[in-house]
Amino acid sequence: MLIKQIPIRNSLRNYMYLLACENTLEAIAIDPLDHEVCLKTAEKLGWKIKIVANTHHHHDHIGGNAPVIAATQAELVAHAEAIQAIPGINRGLSAGESLECGELVLKVMDTPGHTMSHICLYFAGNSDEKPALFCGDTLFNAGVGRCDFGGEPKTLYKTFADQIFPLADDVRIYPGHDYIENNLEFTLDREPSNKSALSLREQFKNGLDAESFVSDIGLEREINVFFRLGEQKVRSGIAAMINIDIDDLDDRQTFIELRGLRDNW
Numbered sequence: 638m639l640i641k642q643i644p645i646r647n648s649l650r651n652y653m654y655l656l657a658c659e660n661t662l663e664a665i666a667i668d669p670l671d672h673e674v675c676l677k678t679a680e681k682l683g684w685k686i687k688i689v690a691n692t693h694h695h696h697d698h699i700g701g702n703a704p705v706i707a708a709t710q711a712e713l714v715a716h717a718e719a720i721q722a723i724p725g726i727n728r729g730l731s732a733g734e735s736l737e738c739g740e741l742v743l744k745v746m747d748t749p750g751h752t753m754s755h756i757c758l759y760f761a762g763n764s765d766e767k768p769a770l771f772c773g774d775t776l777f778n779a780g781v782g783r784c785d786f787g788g789e790p791k792t793l794y795k796t797f798a799d800q801i802f803p804l805a806d807d808v809r810i811y812p813g814h815d816y817i818e819n820n821l822e823f824t825l826d827r828e829p830s831n832k833s834a835l836s837l838r839e840q841f842k843n844g845l846d847a848e849s850f851v852s853d854i855g856l857e858r859e860i861n862v863f864f865r866l867g868e869q870k871v872r873s874g875i876a877a878m879i880n881i882d883i884d885d886l887d888d889r890q891t892f893i894e895l896r897g898l899r900d901n902w
């Protein structure tokens with residue numbers, strides 16, 4: 638699979654993606670908000686956009702659909718239950734289905750929580766390439782999506798517990814926004830001596846480019862506080878905050894309280 642990660646550099650720091658089959662150069666555009674840059678990039682690479690895929694219905698993800706489709710006649714796909722919310726969907730996708738483009742195959746994951754109709758697209762990898770997850774606003778580098786624009790924290794926790802936490806460490810992460818530097822600060826607020834987060838923050842200060850940085854699930858387990866629900870420091874901080882005994886706190890409630898805390902942080 639050929640991957641082009643494109644930072645949009647708007648105030649929300651969206652990423653859009655072009656994924657192409659290396660044999661046919663047919664491509665999927667994921668959440669192509671900046672249609673001009675998307676089309677120009679595809680043209681420069683010689684990729685033919687056949688499919689536009691939206692991870693969810695928020696405007697900063699679907700806002701470029703119409704002009705990209707007008708220019709390419711691409712098929713528009715999104716979560717089957719987002720059909721009301723996203724104009725012009727040609728095909729609704731459900732969990733476990735394959736999304737194919739040329740010889741490229743992605744598996745559809747149904748990942749509610751940020752919104753209630755949100756998909757992630759999973760590339761299983763092969764002998765030359767590690768797996769990859771295009772995760773929209775479900776999972777960010779060092780963070781998770783917020784739930785106060787049509788989502789639900791307890792549903793997001795279930796998505797993580799059932800589908801994200803079990804992923805292999807070598808799955809590369811391609812999120813819908815570049816929020817890593819702020820998110821690292823939140824992890825360090827909860828866990829000030831987290832060595833991996835401290836070291837990565839230092840690397841960004843020394844010029845590591847956040848826009849082209851790609852993490853994986855193994856690194857997220859170290860730097861993303863939402864993956865570290867059982868850590869003593871994380872859990873005791875939450876227990877003290879909501880004034881309950883640490884033994885009465887479980888992963889689910891820790892996750893939900895962290896999400897609430899991050900909303901106003």
Ligand SMILES: [Zn+2]
Nearest residue numbers: 693695751774
């Ligand atoms: Zn969103």
